[in-house]
Amino acid sequence: MRKDGSITIEVRKQDAQGITVVDVAGVVDTGTTLILDEHLSALLREERYKLIINLAEVTYVSSAGWGLFISLLQKTREQQGDIKLVAMSQEVRNVFNMLAFSNLISAYLTEEEAVAAFRQG
């Protein structure tokens, strides 16, 4: 069971090393992907290329949402940055695995692990 059509986005932590944590809650479907895209693109414009996206409260990610993560991945890596997905729910992880995106996008169980991974370079 999943809710439809609503999303909350919170840019929570921005530290000196340029790591930005984005908390996402709700559903990342075709419609809300556009909203998420606006927020994340704004971060890129601020030259924040090290993004941690916390999906703990996300129940569903549509193909459009995954497309957004892939495009962000390419954009951030061009600037020596990266995106790291954190705390995916089982449902979201199942799709992530099916798409074999673990080969492209780094995923972590906790935010601390993702931050540590950024620090290690």
Added chain:
Amino acid sequence: MGLRPVRLHYLIVPIAVHSGRKEGVPAGPGTKVEGTKVNENKKTWPGKKTSVKIEFAIWVILLLFATSGTLAWFMLRSEKEALTREVTRRGVALTQYLATHSIDPFLTDDKLTLATLVADVMKNEDVVYALIADRDGRVIAADRSELIGNPYRRPPGTYPLDRPEARTYTWHHDAAGWVIDIGIPLILEERTKIGEIHLGMSRATINKVVQAAWQKAMGLSGFFILAGLIGSIVLVTTMLRPVSELTKGAKAIGCGDFDYQIPRMRQNELGQLAETFNHMTRELKTATEQALEQERIKKELQVAQQIQQMLLPKHLPEIKGFSFGSLYRAAKEVGGDYYDFFQVGSNRLGVTVADVCGKGVPAGLLMSVARSILKSLAPNQQSPVSVVRELNRVLLSDFSRGLFITMFYAVIDIPRRTILYTSAGHNPGLIYRTGSGEYLPLALDPPCLPLGVDGSGVFEHLAQEKKVSLQKGDVLVLYTDGVTEAMNEEREEFGVERLQKTIKQYAHNGRNNAEGIIHGLDLEISRFCGDLHQNDDIAVVTMKVE
């Protein structure tokens, strides 16, 4: 002239009252003229349709006429009153003079002196008549000798002078016209009335002056009315210009000219109206353009839908020993899902189900690109993994970032009854074995990336193919995530389990063919979703080994 101021004191008071009331009527001609004018105008009023210009002009004239008429009437009336007062005052003074000087000759019956006194008074050009009567009313001195000795004939409607007061009365004299009769009793020792004196003052001078003033007023009124008329026409023409501009604009818009803009005007109410009108025109234009644009988009979407329907296979394959079924539901006019069957080599069949990330026209367009490439690659290539690797390579150069396609592609060897399949990030296919009632998932382990996301070799590495032998009664089901993620009103997903249950149910222990199974699936999905609009495209392909 020696006057007695005591007498004057109470003489003047009643004069104003009399003249005020009586003179009011003849001053009326102005009112009369006005009245007829109004009636004339009223006659033309209700019937014919008049223009604002004429209406306005008529009202202005009426207003000016009424104003100047009333003003002139009041002014002339007060002028007339003042003149009457003046003439009366002079008359009273003369009468007073006559009274003062005639007491002694009257008592001594000195008719000569009395006649001289009367003649003296008559020198005044406004005096019409002067006469002295005794206590019995017999004339003893007058301007006209024939009256002497006769009883004094009072002016019609006049009154006996029974009290020691002077009275004035305006009456119509046969010869002199309107005159003011001034009567004063001759009082002896302030007690005994011994006779009376009457003096007639002509109103001719008053009338002449008033007449002249009236003519002047009329001329002036005429001038103002004419000026008002011209002014009102000019004013109305100027004021109505914006209205005619607005009318022109409204007509232009009526004819569909939404570019029409009313020229800038002064910032008054009409100017604001014009601005509002222009604003409305612009909005109307935008709205119309949007409506046309939407209509155009709708038509184009219909065309796109038709094109996409053309890209999907029109017929199911007819191969002995196999049956096929397909189901396609686009969430929007144009879908991003795709399925196809095509011949590979001489005795192989390619079957594919794919899903473009996203929906609508962009997804549909990407799908048509991928389809073209696939159709050109697949027929000559027996290995599905070689096809998807090549497809990925070609698509990478075309795809913009963030777009990908998941694809399940299987090549079925008809004589050998085997399936060689590969998957690029797609939902696992299913084989339902009717014999054992078990499911065999068709998925790569580890799974492979979708098409269009990686050109660094990861895809090449992950993309593998697997072979499965088919048994009699096997049902192959390939689907997109629109099936498993189809939602009902309780926000529950259809899910893989329900899909498997439905296939099993409609396979009827192997009695239903692939088409029957897919009909059942379609029915179950519709039943599950109810009236809830689905957000994702649905594509399913079934194949049964008979």
